[in-house]
Amino acid sequence: MGRTHRNVTIRDVAKAAGVSKSTVSLVLQDSPKVAPKTRERVWAALDKLGYIPNAAARTLAQGRTGVIGLATVNFNQKLTERIYFSGIMGALLEVLAEHKYHMMIYNAAVPLQLAVDGMLFLSVNVDHPLVDQVKRARLPYAFLNRRTTDAETPYVSHDFAAGGRLAAEHFIELGHRHVGVLTWRPGIPPHKERLAGFQGALAEAYGGGATCTVIEATDLMPAAGYKGAMRMLSGPARPTAVFVSNYELLPGLLDCCRDLSLRIPGDLSVICFDDPWAAGAMDPPITVVRPASEEVGRLGAELIVSLVEGRQGRPAQTLISPRLIVRESTRPFDHRQ
Amino acid sequence: MGRTHRNVTIRDVAKAAGVSKSTVSLVLQDSPKVAPKTRERVWAALDKLGYIPNAAARTLAQGRTGVIGLATVNFNQKLTERIYFSGIMGALLEVLAEHKYHMMIYNAAVPLQLAVDGMLFLSVNVDHPLVDQVKRARLPYAFLNRRTTDAETPYVSHDFAAGGRLAAEHFIELGHRHVGVLTWRPGIPPHKERLAGFQGALAEAYGGGATCTVIEATDLMPAAGYKGAMRMLSGPARPTAVFVSNYELLPGLLDCCRDLSLRIPGDLSVICFDDPWAAGAMDPPITVVRPASEEVGRLGAELIVSLVEGRQGRPAQTLISPRLIVRESTRPFDHRQ
DNA sequence: CGGCTGAATTGGACCGTTCCAACACTTGGC
DNA sequence: GCCAAGTGTTGGAACGGTCCAATTCAGCCG
Secondary structure (H helix, E strand, O other), rough: OOOOOOOOHHHHHHHOOOOOHHHHHHHHHHOOOEEEEEEHHHHHHHHOOOOOOOOHHHHHOOOOOEEEEEEEEEEEHOOOHHHHHHHHHHHHHHHHHHHHEEEEEEEOOOOOOOOOOOOEEEOOOOOOOOHHHHOOOOOOOEEEEOOOOOOOOOOOEEEEHHHHHHHHHHHHHHHOEEEEEEOOOOOHHHHHHHHHHHHHHHHHHHOOOOOOEEEEEEOOOOHHHHHHHHHOOOOOOOOOOOEOHHHHHHHHHHHHHHHHHOOOOOOOOEEEOOOOOHHHHOOOOEEEEEEOOHHHHHHHHHHHHHHOOOOOOOOOOOOOOOEEEEOOOOOOOOOOO | OOOOOOOOOHHHHHHHHHHOOHHHHHOOOOOOOHHHHHHHHHHHHHHOOOOOHHHHHHHHHHHHOOOOEEEEOEEEEEHHHHHHHHHHHHHHHHHHHOOEEEEEEEOOOOOOOOOOOOEEEOOOOOOHHHHHHHHHHOEEEEOOOOOOOOOOOOOOEEOOHHHHHHHHHHHHOOEEEEEEEEEOOOHHHHHHHHHHHHHHHHHHHHHOOOEEEEEOOOOOOHHHHHHHHHHHHHOOOOOEEEEEEOOHHHHHHHHHHHHHHOOOOOOOOOEEEOOOOOOHOOOOOEEEEEEHHHHHHHHHOOOOOOOOOOOOOOOOEEEEOOOEEEEOOOOOOOOOO
């Protein structure tokens, strides 16, 4: 596995085929201007020498890389969003491939070598220093999972507020008035928006005539979910319905209910934001608000490609509404309780 | 977001600072040979002009990219392994970042532009055409999740056979003699190995004195898991313990047990290969054989970096044993049944 | 036969870096 | 006062492609 052996260049091929390097270059881009028999001779030489084009040289010459960057902060620590991330990444890769782009993952920890035609920021806040670097390099970019207030910055994100609203409306329809939200870091935009949407819908429906207990988990480990749920559910004024704003907190809540002998949905209705794996196979199957992450990936890829290739048309700011999927963890409030 | 405005080059900076481009280059690599006041002047110019190095040019000149490629086949269709993938990718990114490498994701669908220093194949079979291309380019490479029979090809994989064995041994210890395996595509190496390990341990313990029903699911959708489980469990000779060789099949099995009123672990012990999200929060918490995917990611990253940088030392072929995590879905065979 | 046209091919400039050999300028020793 | 040994700085040749303008050459027409 030596790094020795100089690689075959276009010049070597040219010599072997008895033509100039320009001709070889033309053949490689299958230009129609090359005579058939010349083309064949060049192909033979190409094959024989096992020529592999040098991507850096090509990029340098034509000023494009054929690569889109995906920047995200501390991928590995975002345990939170792992499953979600892989959903979005799968869609990104698929659509980028359709447009003949590869994808490069940037880690904020490594000095940024901008070897891309455009950059996507996934769950990176708009004021992150990384963003400035990309702006200064005059690269096209777009945000995923983050929205901005201005009208220019391109983004594709979820309508988190609408998601929170969906949950609240479902509870309202079922007659619940004492509700709770189990959340995490309500300062971070996506979580803030979920909570705001939830509380907004509640206020619209009941005015002041409802109670909403908001509990903030200290982290996303199951233990924190358990502790948060316990604080919410062990008191005398426990809510009859809970909106879990992050799926990592769900297992803790379920455990807690088991320990308190609270039955779902008999004693407590539960809606979870995100549709984690097996949510539908749990006992009972959990009602969820599912963000359309594949959709975000797909639209995000289309967006950055159109920006890179200078096409117009596609709207540059998109919000996608999550869907409510009703399963068996929610039920009408029982007034006999 | 125009692509117009020519980028600032090292020459522009040199002119602005009143030095030669060589000096600027030296400053950029902070060479100690530059006089302090020159250095300062250059930095000022660098800042003022907002210089951003051109990665392609640098790569071309020094013959290294600072990027490791990760190739995988149809990422998006590998729903199977999504969660697993993100675990491994997190670890890869973390370790590569420590060594100052970025990661590029190759999609087999896009013509391969080899703009990397080394390549990792994740769950790609060793005879895949992609591999040949990389070999011909004389790039260092290694396989993840696949092993080879020769002694040279570098890989980091799981000891799947040991995983199957662990499951069987646990069942044997608990006294189960009528067991089943719910599998998928037993022709694919990782699945074949799991099954072989399981059956091997069984044969060693019991000789011919055990029955092992192997059911192959048609795909990985929950419905297929359900159908497979039904075939295995609805007959009169149903096993008392089942090894689910792929976690995607687990929800179907659980549903099936609910429908047949089989209680876990009372009527049926269950072990699942892979430790999917929330397996420990299910009712009952599921006993699993957990592959150490982060470990594979970490070691894989170290391996490819050492190959790229020409260091020796690290063993080039590693198998990592999964761990058995006993929860509450397994229990001794009850002879009164 | 000379001139024109178009197809096929080619040389060379260029992309933006790195890196090496050469050069200028101090400094210090004798 | 001259030479040797540094210390800083620099020009220019790579790196391996692309692409444009120039060139060659055959075929055709008047």
